[in-house]
Amino acid sequence: MICRIARLGILIALAGSAAIAQDDKGLAKEKILEQLQGRWELKRVWEITSEAKVIERPVRDVERYLLIKKDLLISEGAQREGSAMRINLDPFRSPIWLDLVAVGAPEKFIVGIMKLEKEQLYLCLTIDPKSRPKGFDLQKEKAPARLLLLQRVKRSE
Numbered sequence: 495m496i497c498r499i500a501r502l503g504i505l506i507a508l509a510g511s512a513a514i515a516q517d518d519k520g521l522a523k524e525k526i527l528e529q530l531q532g533r534w535e536l537k538r539v540w541e542i543t544s545e546a547k548v549i550e551r552p553v554r555d556v557e558r559y560l561l562i563k564k565d566l567l568i569s570e571g572a573q574r575e576g577s578a579m580r581i582n583l584d585p586f587r588s589p590i591w592l593d594l595v596a597v598g599a600p601e602k603f604i605v606g607i608m609k610l611e612k613e614q615l616y617l618c619l620t621i622d623p624k625s626r627p628k629g630f631d632l633q634k635e636k637a638p639a640r641l642l643l644l645q646r647v648k649r650s651e
Contacts (some may be wrong), residue, residue: 522585527565529610530581534560534644541640542632560644567594579604591626592617606639613646 559570584591596602606619618627625637
């Protein structure tokens with residue numbers, strides 16, 4: 495009987511700590527999303543090809559500006575399906591895990607990592623959910639990925 499009570503106590507404690515961890519994760523996610531709010535200009539894009547070669551590609555005007563509003567990332571120049579993506583974060587991973595899921599098309603998604611340094615945002619992304627990037631050095635990645643450098647647009651611009 496004492497063992498059952500002890501087990502029940504442990505289960506209750508674990509359930510309580512899991513709920514606290516979920517609350518902490520939610521608060522951490524909200525804080526990061528708050529820091530990301532606003533308009534961003536895509537400055538540079540690098541990609542690793544299937545031949546493991548890193549190349550820098552030009553930034554097209556249609557993809558130059560991104561808006562982050564609440565938990566949505568919106569490509570301002572692209573008025574097409576998939577131009578709005580829901581942001582899901584795992585703030586307890588290092589670097590922070592980032593998933594982007596197309597609004598209205600949940601089968602279209604991108605996985606990656608992010609880091610925010612002052613007014614610059616780095617995103618390292620891939621469409622292969624089994625090959626989430628480990629870091630921001632594309633030479634070390636085993637699957638095709640893109641590294642994006644974004645600069646926060648100041649309100650007067």
